[in-house]
Amino acid sequence: MLKFLESICKDNSILLHRFGLGERTNGVAIKLPECGTRAIAYNETLEGWEKIKVIAHEIGHHALGHLDDSVCAFDKHINKNATEELNRREREAEIFAAAFTAVAMFVEQAINKEEVIIA
Numbered sequence: 001m002l003k004f005l006e007s008i009c010k011d012n013s014i015l016l017h018r019f020g021l022g023e024r025t026n027g028v029a030i031k032l033p034e035c036g037t038r039a040i041a042y043n044e045t046l047e048g049w050e051k052i053k054v055i056a057h058e059i060g061h062h063a064l065g066h067l068d069d070s071v072c073a074f075d076k077h078i079n080k081n082a083t084e085e086l087n088r089r090e091r092e093a094e095i096f097a098a099a100f101t102a103v104a105m106f107v108e109q110a111i112n113k114e115e116v117i118i119a
């Protein structure tokens, strides 16, 4: 599934890199205003579905236009001190990531011919 995310980034000219981002940041979406370069950095400590979800979350920030009026969106947890607009954007990116991850898991199960439950 990581290859699929890498393909989405490549097809949309989003640079995707793994970095040491410390303990508090899982990922960051970046758009440089002068040149329009877009990038995603994700924490090198992430593995498996957690890594997939964080990358999908950051793609969500790009796809939903959250960087149109700012340089970057650090992946922060929703908290009382953040502005209502920041919390709204984080919720939207989380919804995007949850939907993407759910579909990705379904597709991976189907491809691997594991039991697929359709409700």
Ligand SMILES: [Zn+2]
Pocket (backbone or CB within 6 Å): 057, 061, 073, 074, 075, 076, 089, 090, 093
């Ligand atoms: Zn975020």
